[in-house]
Amino acid sequence: MNCQTVRPLLMDDVNTALPAEQQAAVDAHLQGCESCRAERADIERLLTLLRAQTVPQPPARRWAMLQYTVLAEMARRTPPSKPIRRRAPSLLPWWTWSAAAAALLLWLVWTPVTQRLLPHRSSSQSDSADGSNTLGPLIAEMMTTTPSVLNGLDEGPGSSPLEGLDQLDLDEVQHVEHSLGNL
Amino acid sequence: MEHDAELLERFQRGDQTACETLVARYREPLYRLAYRWLHDQEEALDVTQQALVQAFLHLEQFQRRSSFKTWLYQILLNQCKNRRRSAGRVRFEPLSEALSAPQEDGLTSAIRMEEALRLRRAIDSLPDAQRTTVILRIYEELPFDAIALILQCSIGTAKANFHHAFEKLKAWCRAEQTP
Numbered sequence: 319m320n321c322q323t324v325r326p327l328l329m330d331d332v333n334t335a336l337p338a339e340q341q342a343a344v345d346a347h348l349q350g351c352e353s354c355r356a357e358r359a360d361i362e363r364l365l366t367l368l369r370a371q372t373v374p375q376p377p378a379r380r381w382a383m384l385q386y387t388v389l390a391e392m393a394r395r396t397p398p399s400k401p402i403r404r405r406a407p408s409l410l411p412w413w414t415w416s417a418a419a420a421a422l423l424l425w426l427v428w429t430p431v432t433q434r435l436l437p438h439r440s441s442s443q444s445d446s447a448d449g450s451n452t453l454g455p456l457i458a459e460m461m462t463t464t465p466s467v468l469n470g471l472d473e474g475p476g477s478s479p480l481e482g483l484d485q486l487d488l489d490e491v492q493h494v495e496h497s498l499g500n501l
Numbered sequence: 502m503e504h505d506a507e508l509l510e511r512f513q514r515g516d517q518t519a520c521e522t523l524v525a526r527y528r529e530p531l532y533r534l535a536y537r538w539l540h541d542q543e544e545a546l547d548v549t550q551q552a553l554v555q556a557f558l559h560l561e562q563f564q565r566r567s568s569f570k571t572w573l574y575q576i577l578l579n580q581c582k583n584r585r586r587s588a589g590r591v592r593f594e595p596l597s598e599a600l601s602a603p604q605e606d607g608l609t610s611a612i613r614m615e616e617a618l619r620l621r622r623a624i625d626s627l628p629d630a631q632r633t634t635v636i637l638r639i640y641e642e643l644p645f646d647a648i649a650l651i652l653q654c655s656i657g658t659a660k661a662n663f664h665h666a667f668e669k670l671k672a673w674c675r676a677e678q679t680p
Contacts (some may be wrong), residue, residue: 329667364674367620368639370613373536376546381528384550388524389517390632391554 319347321354328358332365507568513560514535524553527570530641531577538581546582553579567650572649580645596604614675623673630654630667638663 324347330336331344350357503522511519528549535545535552556563556576563572600652624632630652637643637651 360671360674361667363678364670365639367616367674368624368635368670371537371617371621373533374542376532376542384546385521385524385527387550388553388557389521391550392517392520392557395554395558412503 319343321351324348324351325357326356328354328361329365332358332362346480502555506565509560509563509569512557520557523557523569527573528553530570531573532637533545533640534574535577535581537640538626538633539577539584543655544584548577548580552580555580555624568647571650574637578651582629617679620670620673623670627666627669631662634659634662635670637668 324344327340327344336344339394377397393438505526510518512523531549531552532545535548536542540546551623552573556573560633563569568621624635627635633652634648637648638645643651645656645659645663648663649656652659652662654662
């Protein structure tokens with residue numbers, strides 16, 4: 319080995335990182351070469367100085383703070399994953415639901431009105447076209463909305479809805495009918 | 502010890518404990534490198550923190566061509582350069598904290614500290630690539646292929662950078678010995 323081949327190996331020599339064969343060759347060269355020994359001494363001194371410059375170790379609480387801050391920052395900047403809401407596929411087209419809702423609304427609005435108007439109209443037109451009296455069933459139907467009126471009503475099969483009503487009850491029925499008629 | 506790749510996969514599936522493990526694993530090497538660049542403990546910790554946050558936030562940019570550690574070093578060095586550029590000058594902490602001096606008398610200690618300060622200035626006067634190569638090679642003991650990846654250069658360039666830097670520092674060392 320000559321100086322040119324030994325010089326690049328000197329740092330590994332200082333670090334004792336040379337393979338055994340190379341190490342022996344370098345050692346042999348250094349014994350007889352003053353210049354390379356000086357070079358090796360420079361490298362060794364420089365490495366010693368460099369390695370003396372350590373880094374101050376932060377206290378444990380500072381590491382914990384760093385760890386916490388990183389995780390908190392991650393949580394703050396990462397948007398929370400939203401669960402995907404999937405609507406169940408409808409078996410009917412959308413307008414059928416609208417139509418059904420409208421029909422229900424109409425039924426709710428019109429049913430009480432007809433219940434109220436029909437008895438009034440029937441009382442003014444006491445007989446229907448075929449001559450049968452429709453007032454009795456209509457009044458009975460109306461009375462189902464006023465349970466107090468039903469006290470004393472005989473619910474026996476085949477009996478007239480007005481049978482069993484005493485005079486007081488009949489007066490009350492007429493009073494209710496009169497009140498509805500004024501509406 | 503669980504590999505970085507497994508931890509990263511777990512983190513990407515939403516496992517925060519994987520992130521904690523990776524932070525705990527790399528905070529110290531990153532801090533050491535940052536400190537050797539900035540010479541200020543708080544600044545170094547701050548930059549380390551920022552680098553870790555940036556890495557995890559932009560993990561999709563990590564293409565797995567290098568190790569996760571190498572990628573972290575890249576991010577950290579960019580942060581250090583930005584920080585130094587914005588600060589305008591390098592701050593120096595008291596060397597007493599940064600020197601691993603054995604028990605010595607006052608005069609010897611003062612001489613050693615003065616010498617260490619001059620060496621630090623000599624290192625800081627090196628071009629960025631040479632300085633980083635010296636730090637990564639001497640202190641972190643990284644192989645040249647890893648240094649080349651961090652500095653995004655060839656292995657030959659990394660070796661040349663180290664050689665030039667070391668020659669300058671040796672020259673400084675000789676000059677220091679001359680009375």
